[in-house]
Amino acid sequence: MTLNPLANPKGVKLLCELCQKPAFVQCTKCRVTYYCGVEHQQADWVGIHEKICQLLIPLRTPHLSFLSSEEQRKKREQDLVHRQRNMIDLTRTTGQKLLFEGKHEQAVPAAMQSLRFSIDIHGLDSIELVPSYLILAEASIGLHKLSQGEEYLAQAQWTVLKTPDCSSAIKSKLARNLGLLYAAQGNYEESLRHLADDIFHASEEFGTDDIRTSGGYFHMANVFFRQNHMDVADSLYTRVTAIWHSHLLRIVTARTRKNDTQSGMSSAVVELEERVVESLDEAQEAEAKQVLHSIHDIREQVTNQDAAAMATVGHALAMLYYLLDDIHKATELGQKAQTSSDSREHKDDELAACIIEFNSALYQLPNKMNLMPAEYS
Template sequence: MAAINPLSNPKGVKLQCELCNSPAHLQCSACKVTYYCDSDHQQADWVSIHEKICQLLIPLRITQPFSSSAEERSHSLEQLLLRKKHLIDLTLKEAQKHLYGGRHADVIPAAMHSLSFTIDVFGLATVELVPAYLILAEANIGLGHLPQAEEYLSQAYWTVLKTTDCSNAIRSKLHRNLGLLYSAKGEFEESLRHFSNDVYFASETAGTNHMSVTGGYFHMANIFFRQNKMDIADSLYTEVTDIWHAHLSKLLNVHVNESSRSMSSLEKDQENLDENQEAEALQILSAICDIREQAPKKDPAKIMHILHTLTMLHFIAMDWPKAEEFGKKLLLTTQQLPEEKISDDIAILLRLIELKCTAK
């Protein structure tokens, strides 16, 4: 972590903390353009996002040299705008990674930066603000700060209502977060209504069997699980597993059927499974696996199905140790099934894992 320098503020100059806007007394010694009220806020910002954007902030916050021509000034402004848009994407992506990792406190600084840059570029009343509002809301739900989460969701909701061309993908994410809020408040019927809307808008965007609908199904299943409606919960967990199993099987088949191609070529075919989708899949499928393995009455076939899905996910993510670990569990579970032979797709997957692990 970069050191922090005590400040002796020049008379009349007011420096504000990067996180809370309180009077600042410390400066980041690396970029020298970022200030904090205390070392706790400096540490929180560093862990969340500042380490990655420290040097990127310098061109935004130092006085730019005077340009003599209109063309130079226009080019300078264009480059500044591109830098800000890059930071919007980078900070939002980092906030999302923290969120899927369950590091809710680390989400806040990164998402606040994204919100600040978005306001700077697009203004205060634009749908571009909604992704940052939603991430901040979900992080606060995770931290148990429900009033703050409700405030962010209200801002997102009214922004969406006022926007005629808001995408169904954004509407889906808004209803998912509203579902999470009402679930945290124990208002299950309202929560289920919003999760249903999440699935509806996700389906309108990508189809009923697309991986984007699985988040809504998964959270609905969790509600039914909490209500002890196990048959409904079980069917929804199965639906989520089926969708991911089918999608991951397609990606894996690219590798199997065109094995002469390089791994980098395989990665190009996986453009629809980005880092955050991978993280969401891991979060959802791992939770379902735990539920299956901890059930009072275990169903080996369902355990095998979720283990097969998770093994494919780890293989496609090129996490060979995890792929090997889950592959062994998959093989053991398959062998425990009565008269169950290892299917061709599982046998091929286990062979691919063995090849990758021996090649390390």
């Protein structure tokens, strides 16, 4: 809906959600979001607004009702902060997911929203703003706007430096983004130095074999790959594959065990089991796809393929698609992984048995498990 700024109440300036310039267009669904034009409205809708349109209404609509007690006022304030925190989590996860999917331009509105809500809760100088700056920096690097990326990273770096109790997790993410920036600039030596810092801080926070640490190994492998140091790159890709394979196998095993046993459990026990079973959020799903497909494609192009490596990455992808309820894709990749496993001269019996058991379970899905997509119903 088009707006006439002259018709605004006195002292009210409606600003564009993306660029903060005077707004002339209003979202007709939520009526609390404004844009300088249709182009920015469409960009915001694709990036994040479609997900949060209705969620913005209670956050941006003034409460005019009178609250009789201090307790009621505190409860309303707590509810507002809770909603804002949920919005930060949602917008950051969405922004990170879009980055892993290579949709850098679409990630910007999500990151801007997460930054805005973080400022509302924590203020301008808080370390809590850094994750949003890093998403904006990575989006800028992906769009080849390196100067803009440097500005966001400088802001993040300054905030980290003046926060003595900054977590290793945030230091890891900052180092990774600096590594990506230097890699984009062709400064591979500096890039590797920062990626080594990333791995150090992530290992300190999560351990050396956690999927949150594996991203540092993966980007370091990419730098060595660009420099044609294939032996080093290959060993790092193998490490990344092993970490994701282990993580996905743990989730699949827990989930299938739950489905095999829950029929005899009470509802309370089933609910408890469901909370214990690990899962992937949207960003982790997108990261797993990006990382494992990249490694799979690189290995497929090698003349003398390592059958064990192909079997492992193929099985990891098959498990990922099983968790995403794409049974057809999971079956296809599982069969390829088994073919690679069968072609080896010296088989890893544990891996081979794991792949065979997984494929067997997939074939029995319609009859045995309660994980069927609609096409099997």
